[in-house]
Amino acid sequence: MKFSQLKLTTPYLNLEPLFFDEVEPTPLKNPFLISVSHEAAKLLGVKDSLEMDEKLVDILNGTHKLEGSKTFAMCYAGHQFGYFVPRLGDGRAINLGKVNGFNLQLKGAGQTLYSRQGDGRAVLRSSIREYLISEAMHGLGIETSRALALIGSDTDVARERWEKGAIVLRLSPTWVRFGTFEYFNAKGEHQKVQTLADYVIEESFPHLKDVEGMYLKMYLSIVKNTATTIARWQSVGFNHGVMNTDNMAIDGRTIDYGPFAFLDDYEANYVCNHTDYDGRYSFNNQPSVAYWNLAQLAKALSSIVNYEMALSVLDKYFGFTYEKEYLSIMYKKMGLIEVDEKDIELFKWLLRALESATIDYTLFFRTLSHYDGDKKPLLEIAVFQTPLKEWLEAYDIRLQKEKISKQERHEKMLAINPKYILKNHILQEAIDKANDSDFSMIKDLLKVAHNPYLEHEELNHLTKPTPTRAKNIKLSCSS
Ligand code: AMP
Ligand code: MG
Numbered sequence: 001m002k003f004s005q006l007k008l009t010t011p012y013l014n015l016e017p018l019f020f021d022e023v024e025p026t027p028l029k030n031p032f033l034i035s036v037s038h039e040a041a042k043l044l045g046v047k048d049s050l051e052m053d054e055k056l057v058d059i060l061n062g063t064h065k066l067e068g069s070k071t072f073a074m075c076y077a078g079h080q081f082g083y084f085v086p087r088l089g090d091g092r093a094i095n096l097g098k099v100n101g102f103n104l105q106l107k108g109a110g111q112t113l114y115s116r117q118g119d120g121r122a123v124l125r126s127s128i129r130e131y132l133i134s135e136a137m138h139g140l141g142i143e144t145s146r147a148l149a150l151i152g153s154d155t156d157v158a159r160e161r162w163e164k165g166a167i168v169l170r171l172s173p174t175w176v177r178f179g180t181f182e183y184f185n186a187k188g189e190h191q192k193v194q195t196l197a198d199y200v201i202e203e204s205f206p207h208l209k210d211v212e213g214m215y216l217k218m219y220l221s222i223v224k225n226t227a228t229t230i231a232r233w234q235s236v237g238f239n240h241g242v243m244n245t246d247n248m249a250i251d252g253r254t255i256d257y258g259p260f261a262f263l264d265d266y267e268a269n270y271v272c273n274h275t276d277y278d279g280r281y282s283f284n285n286q287p288s289v290a291y292w293n294l295a296q297l298a299k300a301l302s303s304i305v306n307y308e309m310a311l312s313v314l315d316k317y318f319g320f321t322y323e324k325e326y327l328s329i330m331y332k333k334m335g336l337i338e339v340d341e342k343d344i345e346l347f348k349w350l351l352r353a354l355e356s357a358t359i360d361y362t363l364f365f366r367t368l369s370h371y372d373g374d375k376k377p378l379l380e381i382a383v384f385q386t387p388l389k390e391w392l393e394a395y396d397i398r399l400q401k402e403k404i405s406k407q408e409r410h411e412k413m414l415a416i417n418p419k420y421i422l423k424n425h426i427l428q429e430a431i432d433k434a435n436d437s438d439f440s441m442i443k444d445l446l447k448v449a450h451n452p453y454l455e456h457e458e459l460n461h462l463t464k465p466t467p468t469r470a471k472n473i474k475l476s477c478s479s
Pocket of ligand 2: 246
């Protein structure tokens with residue numbers, strides 16, 4: 001099956017017109033293909049080469065429609081940095097329809113009813129970042145929207161300076177956000193809250209359809225999924241940067257990648273978003289922000305779910321699910337199998353030691369995965385060695401309790417401690433090259449994005465330490 005032979009349906013358009021704006025994409029000038037993800041294409045049942053599909057660029061540019069496709073933008077509201085904005089919506093994303101359980105969307109395809117002051121465009125720089133990170137998060141085992149292809153163009157787009165417009169074709173099982181419910185609740189449109197909940201159950205939680213108490217159970221599923229996703233973010237050192245409720249997917253997956261970053265050196269209070277002056281969305285705040293966002297969702301659902309009951313579900317399950325997932329990953333990252341309650345102290349000590357040692361988070365765990373008692377390779381990558389040395393002495397004692405062989409432990413650790421992480425300085429290098437029309441690095445990064453735990457000898461330069469000037473930098477929100 002070729003991509004251009006897909007037949008789409010548009011179930012979202014069966015909802016009432018208040019839910020969306022039927023709008024045509026505005027094509028970019030001289031569009032050209034930059035990259036395709038065959039792994040993402042497989043999700044749609046596409047086996048034929050995407051590059052050989054002569055319609056691909058036109059489909060991404062909105063000048064050719066897939067069969068059954070009707071284009072539209074979705075309406076939503078959201079809490080941005082704690083403040084409620086009653087109407088946001090897809091200001092630059094245009095949906096094409098759905099196939100094989102995935103909703104196809106063009107990001108950067110022009111203005112919609114919800115563009116407000118925006119130009120409806122996405123620049124090449126941010127599109128490369130979103131394209132690659134979508135695939136990388138999946139490679140790391142984190143639920144996320146995916147990216148099928150990326151096109152560039154000659155269209156000038158005004159940001160801090162002139163840049164070129166690009167479009168990413170994104171896929172997600174759902175594009176409904178916490179903010180979609182907030183939109184209708186804030187307008188007092190309680191019937192539409194229920195209509196949307198029925199749609200969400202059908203799309204994301206079909207096992208709950210017609211089950212007694214299904215709306216509360218839907219909320220419970222959202223709580224658990226969100227907690228699991230955030231736990232996985234924390235385990236790989238991912239900082240999303242803009243956890244507004246309009247950027248929270250209703251099925252708990254990660255969406256809307258903006259000024260995100262992976263930690264270079266471990267720094268609990270790292271803030272990747274340059275405009276986040278209060279550090280609301282700092283790395284360590286992410287679990288509590290997710291909890292706060294889920295409480296806003298509980299409010300938005302209060303016409304169909306008892307608010308007190310929803311809050312008690314949130315209290316009972318969020319922290320529990322989060323801790324369980326996070327600790328189980330972190331113990332595996334440490335190579336601990338015979339876990340008991342005393343290990344939490346060793347883990348907390350590790351985080352303190354990493355912070356005081358000033359050490360690359362990813363590199364530490366990957367190096368620890370080869371640990372055979374020789375502390376040198378680990379101490380060499382720390383700026384301050386004493387805190388780490390003391391911790392490693394305690395770790396040596398703790399490892400004596402483990403029953404499996406050293407080799408077996410190393411294998412297990414290498415399968416959970418990624419070698420390749422798309423840190424900002426690496427993405428920036430790919431962007432700088434792309435700005436000079438050299439897209440070769442995007443291909444390399446896609447390869448490690450899909451298989452971050454494997455060794456790719458020819459790409460080992462991608463694991464070199466982050467240059468000091470580029471460590472834990474803040475990123476502009478402009479995109
Ligand atoms: P974000 O923080 O990127 O998720 O964006 C917040 C809101 O602003 C969303 O409703 C976006 O669709 C909208 N938006 C962001 N950039 C643009 C743009 N260049 N043109 C139109 N709308 C935009
Ligand atoms: Mg957004």
